[in-house]
Amino acid sequence: MQRRAMAAQATEEGSPTTDTTSSYDEAAAISSASQDTAITALVSKLPRREGWSQELVLYKNYWINPLFVQGIMRLQTSFKPRHDDIILTSNPKCGTTWMKALAFTITNRSRYEFGNNHPLLSHHPQELVLSMEIHHDTNDELNYLEALPSPRLLATHMPLSLFPQPSSIAIGGRIVYVCREPKDTVVSWWHFANKFGGGEQSTGNLESAIDTFIQGFSPYGPFWEHCLEYRRQSITSSDKILFLKYEDMMSDPVKHVIKLAMFLRAPFSTKEEEDRVPEEVVRLCSFEKLSGLRANQKGETIRTHDVVLDKSAFFRKGVVGDWVNHMSE
């Protein structure tokens, strides 16, 4: 509840072609009373595969944790997009935590100064911006999304093709997508999965993880299809989708923070730029700053059901090209 309250407070200011299931249409037709049971039943019929630390099901051509598919189905039946929604998206391990911190800080900078009381100093970025398909277990709990004041700052790993209809961007909302070098992404995932999945015993070695990742079998994979859905749409609708790369952001964070603020309709004024506010945002949200905070080192972030993650698991190295260090493994 604390996460939700915090998020609410903060917001006050190549595509897959083969359809493997008709679950979306079926889910849409289910009455809300029986929705939770029906959704569980639908997900139980999806093709399953083991190989990562978590079992994944194939839903509309994407391999996703079954609990998150349930969340997506609930969104598809119940989510009400708003014209001013901001949705942060990415493949997992591509920079979500960083983007949550940046977007939160930029859009709330008139509300929170960069001093000791800034929420980022006491709250994990994952608590400040909620992941749409992850932080709820039943349809009723989706009501918290409805309760958030506008403009809402939300996040998801959903592919664009799975967005609830009408899609947020169709009615004026905006999406920020972060893409990352897949070799660094799979290395990041593998370390992350080892942490919460019982080590290499359940995850397998890095080589086998890379093999399955390349085959398209990874959480929210296939990786490139996920990226390309957003990339293509960002080219035709650049006012609705901002497509960023983790490596570009790392090489010139200030430039990208200015660009991000512009896209989020919260541009920095000349005075703010003179006062080096963009640099302040970069500093506050940097890996070095965030990973060193007690709020991000101690304790657990409860995701959903019995999956519990250490807060520190979201901060490992935060560098470009770490895959090179794993080539001999």
Ligand code: PAP
């Ligand atoms: P998620 O998909 O589970 O939300 P996400 O935040 O997208 O995870 O990715 C985590 C990666 O971002 C980690 O990369 P690494 O394993 O290669 O180190 C993490 O270290 C990195 N990361 C977290 N915060 C920052 C930050 N402020 N700046 C740069 N990279 C960061």
